[in-house]
Amino acid sequence: MPAQAWRGGAVGPYAWPMSAPRLFDRALIARRLDRALAATPADFLLRRAADDLEDRLALVKREFADALDLGTPGPQAASALTAARVTRIAPTAASLGVGRFAGVVADPERAPLGEAAFDLAVSLLALHAVDDLPGALIQLRRALKPDGLLLAALPGGETLSELRESLLVAESEMSGGASPRVIPFADARALGGLLQRAGFALPVVDSDRFTVRYADMFALMRDLRAFGATNPLLDRSRRFARRELFLRAAHVYTERFADSDGRVRATFEILWLSGWAPHPSQQKPLAPGSARMRLEDAVKQKPA
Numbered sequence: 001m002p003a004q005a006w007r008g009g010a011v012g013p014y015a016w017p018m019s020a021p022r023l024f025d026r027a028l029i030a031r032r033l034d035r036a037l038a039a040t041p042a043d044f045l046l047r048r049a050a051d052d053l054e055d056r057l058a059l060v061k062r063e064f065a066d067a068l069d070l071g072t073p074g075p076q077a078a079s080a081l082t083a084a085r086v087t088r089i090a091p092t093a094a095s096l097g098v099g100r101f102a103g104v105v106a107d108p109e110r111a112p113l114g115e116a117a118f119d120l121a122v123s124l125l126a127l128h129a130v131d132d133l134p135g136a137l138i139q140l141r142r143a144l145k146p147d148g149l150l151l152a153a154l155p156g157g158e159t160l161s162e163l164r165e166s167l168l169v170a171e172s173e174m175s176g177g178a179s180p181r182v183i184p185f186a187d188a189r190a191l192g193g194l195l196q197r198a199g200f201a202l203p204v205v206d207s208d209r210f211t212v213r214y215a216d217m218f219a220l221m222r223d224l225r226a227f228g229a230t231n232p233l234l235d236r237s238r239r240f241a242r243r244e245l246f247l248r249a250a251h252v253y254t255e256r257f258a259d260s261d262g263r264v265r266a267t268f269e270i271l272w273l274s275g276w277a278p279h280p281s282q283q284k285p286l287a288p289g290s291a292r293m294r295l296e297d298a299v300k301q302k303p304a
Helices: 026-038 044-058 133-143 161-175 188-197 217-226 243-257 295-300
Strands: 066-070 085-090 102-105 118-124 144-155 201-214 264-276
Touching: 026 217, 044 118, 044 144, 044 201, 044 264, 118 133, 133 144, 133 188, 161 217, 161 243, 161 264, 188 201, 188 264, 201 217, 217 243, 217 264, 243 264
Parallel strands: 066 085, 066 118, 085 102, 118 144
Antiparallel strands: 144 264, 201 264
């Protein structure tokens, strides 16, 4: 679908600034996602995030007319929305699929967004793989109408910590060094600062941390491939990894992270970002020095 056909006036001249260094192989991400969708995708993380999105929106006591779903690699986020008009920007044709939602296929990091075009913007498990996350958040804030809401879910820093450690130990033992095999994920504090820098009002970041158990490390890696989530870093090693490396990593994984029944644990953390495009009606923090009572006096004050 050409950009001019986007519904809801969503098209505009605003695109991500491309001055940030490139970290991810965007073409590789798209190919692996399409390969996963052509088989039997492992979408349990997306389904969990979409259920959480629906619950979070139920707590917001307002109606949204124009909603944007940016980059979610499937229809799960858009299906959770009740807005009158939903526009999807999908990373590939296979991930766009068919349905009732207007949309286009575009790299989420390069998609032009209209200024003040939406009153709700959501994104599930997509923004962790953009090269310029601060720029992405700025453009999302600009795409929101005043008092518009952003809700985004990204993998957090605890995600796949066991797999990262096991591969690092195995490769260090066998070659005396290690190349990045699991992408780095942001932590909550850093993301909260990015929301503030991007100009969002009332920014909040919270964490959904959970454990999934697998028969072994290889079962986990099969799920990651089925989600299209294998290593997309540009500076990844291009050398073919020896089978012995993964056998040793699987042994380390079992040694360190197996339960009594022999199954291994895999940690996943989903960080939720929420923020509002500024509007005069929003609650403002008190100005420094405007309090009428010192904190020390308030603490010492006894109830009557």
